[in-house]
Amino acid sequence: MLLKITLVLFIFFICFQLLYILYPLYAVNKTNKGTRLKREKGISVVIPAYNEEAIILNCLQGIINLNYNNYEIIFVNDGSQDKTLQILNDQLDLRPTFKKLPAVKIPHQEIKDIYHSELFPKIYLIDKVNGGKADALNAGIEYAAKEIVVTLDADSILDPDSLSAINSSFEDKNIIAAGGLVQIQQGFRGSILKPRPTFKLRGLVRYQIIQYLTSFYLHKFTQAKLNSITVIAGAFGAFRKQALFDANGYRKTVGEDMDITLKIHKLMKTNNRYKKGKLTFIPQAICYTQCPETFKDLYNQRIRWQKAFIDCILHFKKSLFRHLGFSASFFLIFDSFLLGTLSAFPTILIPITLLIYINGYMVAAALFTVAIFLAIYQGIVMVIVGARFGMNYSGRQLLKVLLFIPFEAITYRLLGLLFVTTGTILYFKNKNSWYVSKRIKHSQQPTVSKISLNKNTI
Amino acid sequence: MLRNHLFNIFFTLIFFGLFSLIISFYYDDVSRALYDPAIFPTDKSFDLQACQSWRDDTRQFVVSNENKAKQITVLMYHRVIPEDQLNDTHVQANGDLFSTIILKSEFDEQMQILQDAGYTTLTLKELELFIQGNLDVPERSIVLTFDDGFKDNAIEAAPVLRDHGFTAANFVITGAVNMYDSAYKPGEYQYFSVDDLHNTCDVFEFESHTYNFHKRMEDNTPYLIGKPDKLVQEDLEASIVNLDGNTQAFASPYGAFDKENIQLFKQLDFNMAFTVIPGTVKQGTDIYQVPRKEVLANERIQDFKEKIGLQDGDT
Numbered sequence: 005m006l007l008k009i010t011l012v013l014f015i016f017f018i019c020f021q022l023l024y025i026l027y028p029l030y031a032v033n034k035t036n037k038g039t040r041l042k043r044e045k046g047i048s049v050v051i052p053a054y055n056e057e058a059i060i061l062n063c064l065q066g067i068i069n070l071n072y073n074n075y076e077i078i079f080v081n082d083g084s085q086d087k088t089l090q091i092l093n094d095q096l097d098l099r100p101t102f103k104k105l106p107a108v109k110i111p112h113q114e115i116k117d118i119y120h121s122e123l124f125p126k127i128y129l130i131d132k133v134n135g136g137k138a139d140a141l142n143a144g145i146e147y148a149a150k151e152i153v154v155t156l157d158a159d160s161i162l163d164p165d166s167l168s169a170i171n172s173s174f175e176d177k178n179i180i181a182a183g184g185l186v187q188i189q190q191g192f193r194g195s196i197l198k199p200r201p202t203f204k205l206r207g208l209v210r211y212q213i214i215q216y217l218t219s220f221y222l223h224k225f226t227q228a229k230l231n232s233i234t235v236i237a238g239a240f241g242a243f244r245k246q247a248l249f250d251a252n253g254y255r256k257t258v259g260e261d262m263d264i265t266l267k268i269h270k271l272m273k274t275n276n277r278y279k280k281g282k283l284t285f286i287p288q289a290i291c292y293t294q295c296p297e298t299f300k301d302l303y304n305q306r307i308r309w310q311k312a313f314i315d316c317i318l319h320f321k322k323s324l325f326r327h328l329g330f331s332a333s334f335f336l337i338f339d340s341f342l343l344g345t346l347s348a349f350p351t352i353l354i355p356i357t358l359l360i361y362i363n364g365y366m367v368a369a370a371l372f373t374v375a376i377f378l379a380i381y382q383g384i385v386m387v388i389v390g391a392r393f394g395m396n397y398s399g400r401q402l403l404k405v406l407l408f409i410p411f412e413a414i415t416y417r418l419l420g421l422l423f424v425t426t427g428t429i430l431y432f433k434n435k436n437s438w439y440v441s442k443r444i445k446h447s448q449q450p451t452v453s454k455i456s457l458n459k460n461t462i
Numbered sequence: 463m464l465r466n467h468l469f470n471i472f473f474t475l476i477f478f479g480l481f482s483l484i485i486s487f488y489y490d491d492v493s494r495a496l497y498d499p500a501i502f503p504t505d506k507s508f509d510l511q512a513c514q515s516w517r518d519d520t521r522q523f524v525v526s527n528e529n530k531a532k533q534i535t536v537l538m539y540h541r542v543i544p545e546d547q548l549n550d551t552h553v554q555a556n557g558d559l560f561s562t563i564i565l566k567s568e569f570d571e572q573m574q575i576l577q578d579a580g581y582t583t584l585t586l587k588e589l590e591l592f593i594q595g596n597l598d599v600p601e602r603s604i605v606l607t608f609d610d611g612f613k614d615n616a617i618e619a620a621p622v623l624r625d626h627g628f629t630a631a632n633f634v635i636t637g638a639v640n641m642y643d644s645a646y647k648p649g650e651y652q653y654f655s656v657d658d659l660h661n662t663c664d665v666f667e668f669e670s671h672t673y674n675f676h677k678r679m680e681d682n683t684p685y686l687i688g689k690p691d692k693l694v695q696e697d698l699e700a701s702i703v704n705l706d707g708n709t710q711a712f713a714s715p716y717g718a719f720d721k722e723n724i725q726l727f728k729q730l731d732f733n734m735a736f737t738v739i740p741g742t743v744k745q746g747t748d749i750y751q752v753p754r755k756e757v758l759a760n761e762r763i764q765d766f767k768e769k770i771g772l773q774d775g776d777t
Contacts, residue, residue, distance in 0.1 A: 007495060007496060008496065011492070011496070025477070026474065029470050029473065029474070030470055033463065033466050033467065033470070366488065366491035366492075366494075366495070367488075367491060367492055367495045369488070369491075370484075370488035370491060370492055373484055373488070374481075374484055374485075374488075377480065377481065377484055381477055385473075388473075392466075
């Protein structure tokens with residue numbers, strides 16, 4: 005009986021993997037660099053910052069290099085106790101302003117002051133009482149003046165062409181929200197204007213690069229086609245502002261990004277105005293984020309993600325299929341929950357069951373072989389699709405990637421099991437105290453200490 | 463663009479090629495693990511017709527009147543186990559071997575005796591014809607039978623039979639047959655696998671010993687007698703399906719049967735049925751109550767010879 009359940013789950017797994025392998029391969033058939041439109045829609049970039057003194061300037065660097073004009077930047081200092089505010093002030097020459105007015109639609113913690121940069125007129129800063137990331141985002145949306153809101157993590161750097169890619173994508177009136185491609189900063193060398201992908205990195209970073217690329221190029225890309233993206237990564241997402249208001253903004257939870265994504269799915273299902281709405285993925289809209297480099301940091305991050313995921317699943321469990329579209333509900337239950345979380349538990353038990361049920365070893369070997377085979381093939385397709393999107397590794401780096409893929413499948417990938425199971429258990433263990441967990445601290449010192457102020461794009 | 467298309471197709475073909483290779487490599491193992499070894503399906507057959515056809519080839523023996531057999535002994539065996547493989551499971555509480563267990567060495571010796579004495583083993587068809595008076599057989603004719611269908615029959619007894627040019631009938635509890643072969647473990651109650659049936663179908667003719675009714679009710683009544691006739695019929699029918707429709711003979715578990723059972727044997731077209739009542743078979747013996755003599759554990763050579771009607775000093 006157990007064996008039958010395992011096999012049925014496994015067949016589901018194979019189906020999803022086949023979909024993720026074959027769809028992107030055929031859909032991304034030519035080199036696809038995206039188009040650039042003349043008419044620029046207004047974009048407000050909201051950047052919540054809480055104790056980000058170490059990396060906030062990286063983020064600023066990306067903003068200064070943007071190839072776009074119709075935008076504003078809203079930093080939201082969420083009651084940082086470090087020098088975040090001071091550092092920003094030093095670079096931007098912030099002056100209090102009374103011209104920025106809120107929409108008064110979503111409640112949030114008290115605003116202390118609103119500043120406008122004297123040097124970069126497109127940059128604003130909201131200084132508020134600490135209320136968590138969701139709260140900071142809500143405050144940011146309140147003061148956003150433009151039609152499209154982009155949410156960006158303070159540790160992420162926008163690619164110069166990212167906003168114009170979003171602009172092109174939102175030309176389709178039905179697009180309500182979109183996720184960008186989150187790349188790992190450490191995986192690139194050279195200047196922000198001409199980054200070159202590299203793979204000369206620690207295993208833990210390599211593992212995350214493979215994971216991000218697979219997740220975005222294959223999974224998100226496929227899910228976008230089926231309108232079943234269940235998470236627009238908090239690091240980099242774009243929304244029609246009105247939709248955020250109609251969804252009543254962000255909920256105070258660690259998984260606020262998944263939460264807002266599901267809320268938008270809910271809008272599409274329950275609100276007639278969003279009936280034809282779509283969530284999409286924009287592979288040309290790139291941001292570079294720093295990934296954890298130590299096991300401890302990675303562990304903390306992933307445990308947080310898993311807790312956030314479980315919290316969202318529980319929060320939306322009654323909405324599935326009723327208030328959420330079929331496709332999104334289906335992916336959420338089968339792909340994310342059943343295969344992503346539930347099956348991790350028995351997978352860990354496999355070695356134990358093998359000891360008990362000795363005759364099962366060939367079945368275990370079969371499942372193992374198929375899983376590894378699919379993982380390797382997915383890795384290869386990821387490289388192919390990535391190249392078609394312009395993510396080209398040079399010869400030697402490519403070889404490293406290809407050699408790492410099978411290795412990763414049988415080593416680092418198992419870490420995922422650990423994170424998923426531990427995260428789930430910890431969620432239920434201290435249900436009430438988890439949402440205060442802190443963002444990871446970056447071991448790395450700021451890479452940009454001085455902003456090049458002579459950019460004329462601002 | 464076109465290059466990419468061709469590449470995609472090529473890539474997909476290789477992918478599915480390798481994928482099917484992996485699947486086919488593991489297919490047997492997985493379906494084997496999924497298979498419930500407790501019972502053989504009622505609707506599947508062992509697919510033995512081809513290699514069992516020999517049992518219908520009735521021989522015409524050239525025998526003079528005085529050399530004609532007047533009576534024939536049918537021997538009954540259960541398990542044959544090598545001495546060095548004996549363990550606790552083979553021994554009763556009092557330390558004696560279960561009566562159904564014959565040592566391999568004893569079996570060898572017994573077969574040697576039969577061969578030395580010039581015995582011919584008859585098929586059940588030949589025995590049937592003899593009982594009906596339609597076939598003359600040599601005086602030194604014998605019928606060997608095995609009950610239950612233990613795997614040791616295939617591993618230990620079959621090669622010995624083959625060496626001596628003998629054949630035997632094997633009454634198989636068909637539901638107990640394993641669809642997939644597994645390693646031979648003489649210490650366990652291990653039944654034939656389908657592979658075993660195929661490997662030994664040159665020396666054994668396989669007959670029904672019920673599908674899954676080799677059991678007793680709570681009050682110890684054997685199923686054949688205790689269970690409703692309809693269920694008995696369904697059980698026997700299942701065994702016939704397993705045996706490719708073969709209805710040459712039936713042997714009731716524990717030798718227990720009643721009048722209704724005999725009626726059923728006839729209704730199901732069984733040609734003959736065996737008991738465990740000792741006796742010799744003569745022309746005119748009730749074809750549905752054919753007696754058999756059980757060869758017991760630790761049987762002395764003397765007793766064995768007596769059983770088959772061999773006088774001391776005869777060779």
